Amino acid sequence: MGRMWRPPAPDNRTTMKRILLFVGTNLAVMLVLGTVSRLLGVDRFLHANGLDLGSLLAFAAVIGFGGAFISLLMSKPMAKWTTGAVVINDSSDAVHRWLVTTVERFAAKAGVAMPEVALYEGAPNAFATGAFKNSALVAVSTGLVQSMTREEVEAVIGHEVAHVANGDMVTMTLIQGVMNTFVVFLSRVIGYVVDRVVLRNERGLGIGYYLTTIVLDIVLGLLAAIIVAWFSRQREYRADADAASLMGSRQPMINALARLGGLQPGALPQSVEAMGIGGKAGVMALLSTHPPIEDRIRALQQAQ
Numbered sequence: 001m002g003r004m005w006r007p008p009a010p011d012n013r014t015t016m017k018r019i020l021l022f023v024g025t026n027l028a029v030m031l032v033l034g035t036v037s038r039l040l041g042v043d044r045f046l047h048a049n050g051l052d053l054g055s056l057l058a059f060a061a062v063i064g065f066g067g068a069f070i071s072l073l074m075s076k077p078m079a080k081w082t083t084g085a086v087v088i089n090d091s092s093d094a095v096h097r098w099l100v101t102t103v104e105r106f107a108a109k110a111g112v113a114m115p116e117v118a119l120y121e122g123a124p125n126a127f128a129t130g131a132f133k134n135s136a137l138v139a140v141s142t143g144l145v146q147s148m149t150r151e152e153v154e155a156v157i158g159h160e161v162a163h164v165a166n167g168d169m170v171t172m173t174l175i176q177g178v179m180n181t182f183v184v185f186l187s188r189v190i191g192y193v194v195d196r197v198v199l200r201n202e203r204g205l206g207i208g209y210y211l212t213t214i215v216l217d218i219v220l221g222l223l224a225a226i227i228v229a230w231f232s233r234q235r236e237y238r239a240d241a242d243a244a245s246l247m248g249s250r251q252p253m254i255n256a257l258a259r260l261g262g263l264q265p266g267a268l269p270q271s272v273e274a275m276g277i278g279g280k281a282g283v284m285a286l287l288s289t290h291p292p293i294e295d296r297i298r299a300l301q302q303a304q
Helices: 012-039 042-048 053-083 094-110 142-147 150-165 168-198 207-247 251-260 293-302
Strands: 003-005 116-120 126-129 137-141
Touching: 053 116, 053 126, 053 137, 053 168, 094 116, 094 150, 094 207, 116 142, 126 150, 126 168, 137 142, 137 150, 142 150, 150 168, 150 207, 150 251, 168 207, 207 251, 207 293, 251 293
Parallel strands: 116 137
Antiparallel strands: 003 126, 126 137
16 A cells, blocks of 8 residues: 555554555565465475575565565555545646645646546545655545645645655555565564474475465564554654645644644644554564654754
8 A cells, every 4th residue: 555644543343454555565565465475386495495594585586676666666556446536637626626636736746647536435644655756646525624734635646745855655665675675584483493303304395384474474573563654753754844845934834733632723633543552562563664643843943
């Protein structure tokens, strides 16, 4: 999926759905590719050749980057399908024309091709996605349009266009690909050690190898998702700053963030949960793709 603008989630089910979607897509693709490789005998081929680490690393890169890029290529149609977003570029509705014109103005200023613009029913939210910066999708929810001033909505749109212009979708895919590669590589090396050293299997790849790699693909995949989420949080600060630049002022972006935090524009949130996890501890906070809103506002206020 593409990079989502994350206001406080309305309930825990919505929070968990977003987290599972973020983590699950890459895990699912990796597991499918891994299963196919086993069925095709690739693992047995590597074993027959002494599990050569160079060959294994190349194999892991194909699986790891393959999964990440398949997810990227699927991101735009998946986003439309999961949100029910309707493209409005050719709509004659006055509100639709304003949204399209705003995206067009920011895209021209940022130096990218005009994205598809979509509207979908839902709580205040927006996202940008797509495999290439010149064929992206920018979508906003009806809740966002209805709950914010036009200037604040434009700031949110500027944030999403900034993600497109910065190539954040591709950057995050490359990072995910690197993480996936090491997940596949380490799970198979450790599985080989467990099968041969711990279980002392000497007759091909045994059940210890396959069970270990499946479990580690999941466990290490979760750890990789935490690292990717940390990189994602760093990208948000840049998109906020670039949105302020596109708007010509930091205040609209600050106001939009404050409103998403449930306060009056201009106030600094004291306690807010971005994506429903900003104020929580443990794994949920580590998997947050966005920093706490108060930190984002503070970074904008302190920017030179």
